[in-house]
Amino acid sequence: MADAGMLRFHVPEPEVRPGGTPDFSNVTIPKAGSAPRPEIDVDPRTIRDMAFSIIRVLNRDGEAVGPWAGLLSDAELLEGLRHMMTLRTFDARMQMAQRQGKTSFYMQHLGEEAVSCAFRKALAKGDMNFPTYRQAGLLIADGYPMVTMMNQIYSNEADPLKGRQLPIMYSSKEHGFFSISGNLATQYIQAVGWAMASAISKDSRIAAAWIGDGSTAESDFHAALVFASTYKAPVVLNVVNNQWAISTFQGIARGGSGTFAARGLGFGIPSLRVDGNDYLAVHAVAKWAIERARRNLGPTLVEYVTYRVGAHSSSDDPSAYRPKAESDAWPLGDPVVRLKNHLIHKGVWSDERHAQAEAEILETVIAAQKEAESHGTLHAGGKPSTRDMFEGVYAEMPPHLRRQRQQAGV
Amino acid sequence: MPRRTMIEAIRDAMDVSMARDERVIVYGEDVGFFGGVFRCTQGLQAKYGKSRCFDAPISESGIVGSAIGMAAYGLKPCVEVQFADYVYPAYDQIVSEAARLRYRSNGDFTCPIVVRMPTGGGIFGGQTHSQSPEALFTHVSGLKTVVPSNPHDAKGLLIAAIEDPDPVIFLEPKRLYNGPFDGHHDRPVTPWSKHELGEVADGHYTIPLGKAAIRRPGSAVTVLAYGTMVYVAQAAAEETGIDAEIIDLRTLLPLDLDTIVASVKKTGRCVVVHEATLTSGFGAELVSLVQENCFYNLEAPVARVAGWDTPYPHAQEWEYFPGPARVGRALVETIEA
Numbered sequence: 001m002a003d004a005g006m007l008r009f010h011v012p013e014p015e016v017r018p019g020g021t022p023d024f025s026n027v028t029i030p031k032a033g034s035a036p037r038p039e040i041d042v043d044p045r046t047i048r049d050m051a052f053s054i055i056r057v058l059n060r061d062g063e064a065v066g067p068w069a070g071l072l073s074d075a076e077l078l079e080g081l082r083h084m085m086t087l088r089t090f091d092a093r094m095q096m097a098q099r100q101g102k103t104s105f106y107m108q109h110l111g112e113e114a115v116s117c118a119f120r121k122a123l124a125k126g127d128m129n130f131p132t133y134r135q136a137g138l139l140i141a142d143g144y145p146m147v148t149m150m151n152q153i154y155s156n157e158a159d160p161l162k163g164r165q166l167p168i169m170y171s172s173k174e175h176g177f178f179s180i181s182g183n184l185a186t187q188y189i190q191a192v193g194w195a196m197a198s199a200i201s202k203d204s205r206i207a208a209a210w211i212g213d214g215s216t217a218e219s220d221f222h223a224a225l226v227f228a229s230t231y232k233a234p235v236v237l238n239v240v241n242n243q244w245a246i247s248t249f250q251g252i253a254r255g256g257s258g259t260f261a262a263r264g265l266g267f268g269i270p271s272l273r274v275d276g277n278d279y280l281a282v283h284a285v286a287k288w289a290i291e292r293a294r295r296n297l298g299p300t301l302v303e304y305v306t307y308r309v310g311a312h313s314s315s316d317d318p319s320a321y322r323p324k325a326e327s328d329a330w331p332l333g334d335p336v337v338r339l340k341n342h343l344i345h346k347g348v349w350s351d352e353r354h355a356q357a358e359a360e361i362l363e364t365v366i367a368a369q370k371e372a373e374s375h376g377t378l379h380a381g382g383k384p385s386t387r388d389m390f391e392g393v394y395a396e397m398p399p400h401l402r403r404q405r406q407q408a409g410v
Numbered sequence: 411m412p413r414r415t416m417i418e419a420i421r422d423a424m425d426v427s428m429a430r431d432e433r434v435i436v437y438g439e440d441v442g443f444f445g446g447v448f449r450c451t452q453g454l455q456a457k458y459g460k461s462r463c464f465d466a467p468i469s470e471s472g473i474v475g476s477a478i479g480m481a482a483y484g485l486k487p488c489v490e491v492q493f494a495d496y497v498y499p500a501y502d503q504i505v506s507e508a509a510r511l512r513y514r515s516n517g518d519f520t521c522p523i524v525v526r527m528p529t530g531g532g533i534f535g536g537q538t539h540s541q542s543p544e545a546l547f548t549h550v551s552g553l554k555t556v557v558p559s560n561p562h563d564a565k566g567l568l569i570a571a572i573e574d575p576d577p578v579i580f581l582e583p584k585r586l587y588n589g590p591f592d593g594h595h596d597r598p599v600t601p602w603s604k605h606e607l608g609e610v611a612d613g614h615y616t617i618p619l620g621k622a623a624i625r626r627p628g629s630a631v632t633v634l635a636y637g638t639m640v641y642v643a644q645a646a647a648e649e650t651g652i653d654a655e656i657i658d659l660r661t662l663l664p665l666d667l668d669t670i671v672a673s674v675k676k677t678g679r680c681v682v683v684h685e686a687t688l689t690s691g692f693g694a695e696l697v698s699l700v701q702e703n704c705f706y707n708l709e710a711p712v713a714r715v716a717g718w719d720t721p722y723p724h725a726q727e728w729e730y731f732p733g734p735a736r737v738g739r740a741l742v743e744t745i746e747a
Contacts, residue, residue, distance in 0.1 A: 130479070161516045171515035178482060179515035183506045189472050190507070193479025193487075200435060200461045200485065207479070219499070223472030230467060392513045393552050395520070395575040398620065398664035 014249035018319060022329035029331050032059035032275075033066025037284075040291055044270040051261035051271040054305055057280040058338050062345035068284040074348045080121065080279050081339045081349070083141040084113035085357060088336060089365045090136075090146060091310075094153055097369070098314045102377035103153050103167045107133050111309030111327065114279040114335035115240055117141045119208070122286035123176065126205045130178045130191035133168055134240065135210055142175045146365065150372035157382030158375040162392070164384075185211055185218035188237070192227045195235035195293070206234040206293040214245020216260055217253040225301075229267035232298035236289040237264070239301065240276065242308035247321040264301030276306030277332040279339045305332065386410045413603040414610040416587045419561035420450045420526070423568035424488060426614050428458050434572060435480060436463045438473055438490030438526075447492055448528060448587060474500035474525060478508050481521045488572050491527040494581060495541045500525070508577040509552030524571045524578045529557070530638055530685050531722055531731060532585030532595070540722040542637075542686035547579040548663045548695065554578045554619055555662045557636040559586060560607035563660060566617030574619060583637035591638055592645035593733035622666035624673070628655035631679040631744050634670060634696050636662065639683045639732070646737035652745055654681075662692055670696070671703045678709040679747075681740045685732060688716040710747035713740045 015023050035055040038047050057069045064070065072080070091108035098106040109116070116137030123129075129138050139149060148160060152170055155163040161171060171179035178194075181187060191209030198205050211221060216239060228235055239260045243250050250260075257263060264271030270292070274285040282304065289300035307330040311318050343349035376382035390397065390405040397405075414422060427434045436451055442465035445452030455463040466473045470491055477487035491497045497504075504525065511521040531540030547555045556571055556578060558564035564582065571578035585591045589601045602608030625640055630653040633643045640658045647654040655673050659666065674680045680700050682693040693714045700712050715732045723730050 128483075160518075161514065164516065165514045169514070171518045173518050179511060179519050181507060181510075181514070183502065186475060186503060186507050189475030189503075190479035190482065193476030194483045195479070196476060197435075197480040197483035197485045200480075201483070220471055220475060220503075223467075223469040223475060226467045226469060227472050227476050392517055394554075395512070399667065400664065 012251040014251065014322070016323055016326070018321065018323055020323055022323045022326040024329055024331050027331055030054050030056060032056040033069065035066065035068065037067035037288070040288065040295060041297055042270065044268055047270060048265055051265055051273060052259055054273050054275050055281050055285055056275040056278055057284060058278045058342050062338070062341035064280050064342060068281060071284050071287060072280065074343070074346065076121070077279070077339065077343055078348065080117060080283070081336070081343060082357065082361070083117040083137060084279070084336050084339065086361050086365070087113045087117060087137050087140045089361050090140065090149070093365050093369055094150070095314065097153070097377070101379065102373070103155070104378055105167045106153070106314040107168050107312070108310045109134055109136065111330070111334065112240065112242055112276065112306050113137055114282050114339070115276050115304045115306060118279045118282035119238070119286045122283055122290050123208065126176065127208065127290070128176050128178060128191070128194050128205065129208045129210065130187035130194070131180060131210045132187070132212055132240070133180055133182070134212070136168065136170070138177055139170060139172065139175055144172055144175045144177070146368040147371050150369060151375055154372055154375070154377045155383065156372065156376035157384060158372070159384055162384045162388040164388070184215040185220040188224040189220045189227060192224045192233050192235050195233035196227070196231050199231070199234055204294060206236070206290060208236045208238060210238045210240065212245060213239065213241040213243070213250040213260055214248055214253045216263060225264065225267045225269065228299035229269055232296070234293035234296070235299045236286065236293055237269070237299055237301040239303045240306065241303050242306050244308050244312070244318070244322065246312045246316060259303060261301055261303035269299050269301050271301040271303070273303045273305055275332055276304030277335040277338060279335060280342070307332065411609040411611055413608045414561045415602045415608070416558070416561045416564050416582070417448055417450050419565040419610045420568055420582065421452060421454070422610065423565040423572070424451065424454060425457070427488070427569055427572045428454065428462060430614065431486065433484065433486045435485050435487045436489070437466045437487070439466055439468055439492045441465060441490050446490060448584065450526070451490065470496055470500035471503050474503040474508065477523045478503060478511065478521055481523045482511070482519045486522050486572060488524040488526065491525060493539050494527040494529040494543050495538045497525070497527055497543065501546070504547070504553070504577070504579070505550050509550050512576065513552060520575060521577045522575050524568070524580050526580045526582060528584035529581040530583045530585055531727060532591060532638065534724065534727055536724040537721040542684065542717070544581055544662055545686060545690060545692045548692055552577065554664065555581070556619060556660065557581045557583065557662060558660060559583065559637050559640045559658050560590065560605070561602050561610045562607045563617055563623070565610050566615050567619065567660065569614065570616040570619050573616065578619070581637070585638050590641045593642040593731065594645065595728055617660070619661045620664035620666055622660055622669040623658045624655060624669070625658045626654060626656040628653040629677060630654060631681060631741060632657060632670070632673040632677045633681050633683060633741070634659060635683045636660065637685065639685055642732065642734050642737055643683055645734040646741055649734060650738045650741050652741045654741060667699060667703070670700065674700055674704040675707045678707050679744050680708070680712045681715065681737070681744050682712065683715045683732065683737055685717050687719045688714060689719050691716055710744050713744050715740045
């Protein structure tokens with residue numbers, strides 16, 4: 001055998017760094033409507049190629065095409081557009097509030113609004129999401145009050161979480177939104193456990209697990225796939241691939257597997273990739289996966305191909321690690337613009353009505369913000385009590401905490 | 411009253427709990443069909459079915475993480491980690507998730523789970539089957555940590571743990587599974603059938619978490635111990651003839667400080683004993699609490715006897731294990747100080 005020479009250590013790199021010209025020519029974008037829609041009880045082995053393609057419904061002319069189209073009425077689509085616009089406006093206002101010092105931290109969804117807004121509409125009441133920090137559309141699209149979200153962001157006197165948790169780490173059992181940890185990937189296996197519990201209890205409710213591209217590298221992701229596969233848990237395993245994990249491009253977590261969806265194949269889990277900036281495609285694929293779970297057909301892994309247009313968080317500056325104009329070059333466009341164009345194409349929407357809706361939404365968000373700020377912001381006005389700090393560690397406060405509370409003078 | 415080994419008592423606790431409450435689910439590695447490597451879950455799958463007692467993949471973070479999800483749903487999982495030495499992959503799930511879920515969600519979600527695991531040495535298990543990691547759990551706010559020392563307590567404490575609304579770490583001293591072990595490894599094993607604490611009532615009873623038990627009343631010195639060390643301390647007291655008051659803490663958190671303080675105020679002397687390594691061990695917390703609460707009653711420095719600060723060795727097990735000779739020396743020194 002010939003001498004192989006010295007070993008080489010391999011570290012993947014993104015195509016382009018700051019100063020370069022954005023280039024997504026390596027991202028293959030299949031034609032809208034070209035992906036088949038398999039039967040709900042399809043043998044996963046026969047659809048392995050779907051883990052390497054992208055299911056798309058909206059084409060460049062704003063038409064909904066192919067077998068995944070036609071599931072939503074005009075009224076539902078208009079509502080979806082409004083949810084995404086609301087989330088975007090909410091984000092803009094709260095990002096600004098963070099810059100004004102009204103809270104410590106914020107994370108926005110810019111460019112990813114379709115994923116959580118459309119997914120929520122495919123779920124039923126009682127289903128449970130185990131979200132990451134970038135799925136607030138699940139709350140917005142379920143009618144959770146924006147004022148309550150803002151109260152949490154401001155950690156004010158009306159904060160339902162009593163100031164104990166970082167901004168945007170919401171919790172609402174009533175709205176099927178599990179308490180966000182802030183740790184990564186831990187919720188993925190918890191979602192599978194919740195789904196196992198639902199099956200054990202002969203219930204009809206299903207769970208949805210959420211994770212980002214970067215966090216799929218965590219061992220909890222793999223534990224979740226083993227458990228979901230072994231027990232055929234009624235869970236939808238969502239991977240939101242927004243290309244960037246803070247400054248780390250998705251290739252560092254993906255390695256040589258080709259796609260994140262392909263991670264599911266070794267577990268025998270049907271795994272689909274979907275255009276995450278296409279409201280209709282997200283909704284249609286979510287509905288398919290949710291129905292599979294509800295019919296005892298087990299887990300489905302769905303990778304949403306999208307792009308994080310904004311910074312990772314209010315503490316991050318993407319210009320240090322990726323070209324400034326990269327988001328403009330993203331080949332799947334903007335989810336709000338694409339749904340807007342589709343509705344205009346259908347003749348049920350117009351630029352004028354869109355501008356008017358934008359103004360109305362801004363007014364609603366500002367009104368909510370005013371109301372929330374009347375209860376205080378992080379450093380001003382009403383805040384949770386020091387006593388609240390000691391409560392809720394246990395159902396019943398143990399003696400050592402009682403003593404410490406007394407020492408604190410509360 | 412029926413006599414049971416600690417294994418049988420623990421199994422009986424799960425059996426009673428599963429019969430009373432269909433939300434109680436038991437799983438872990440080898441736990442289902444086989445009944446666990448220590449046989450603590452033997453027969454539960456046959457009795458309650460595969461959806462209530464089943465085998466799990468070898469993934470401790472998966473076992474505990476899924477249990478947290480089940481608890482959030484409304485079930486009450488009681489899961490087994492095969493050895494406490496294997497719990498570390500689940501540590502993030504326990505510390506960052508189970509322990510904080512109630513707090514961070516302000517009670518919107520809670521986490522009534524029990525994580526059972528065999529702890530401690532004395533079985534020639536080497537460094538991966540002998541550790542005593544209790545201090546890693548008592549340091550975490552939101553957890554309760556229990557270490558039973560006999561079959562009667564094991565059953566009552568485990569039922570209480572399963573019924574507790576918060577996450578409980580339940581450490582089972584594996585050297586006590588079949589009998590009270592006093593550290594004299596060269597002598598025949600006493601079975602639980604010959605010990606009064608091997609008497610385990612049928613049916614449902616609980617022992618409240620946070621209550622210690624005085625195993626040997628005495629006036630000369632207070633010994634704070636838990637698990638296997640309770641019997642080692644008893645042997646040391648007998649062999650030195652020192653009238654020690656031996657307190658079995660049973661629950662490390664919440665801690666029964668009142669019982670500890672009352673005893674030390676009476677004896678004026680205190681020795682803390684545990685099998686876990688010395689530095690930053692739970693004994694450090696106990697010594698601190700004793701001096702904070704009993705300083706003006708103390709006649710001597712509070713002593714600690716613990717495992718050496720090395721990994722748990724294999725061949726040198728009995729040089730490592732804090733046996734009756736070491737505990738006895740500490741008693742004598744504390745009395746003579």
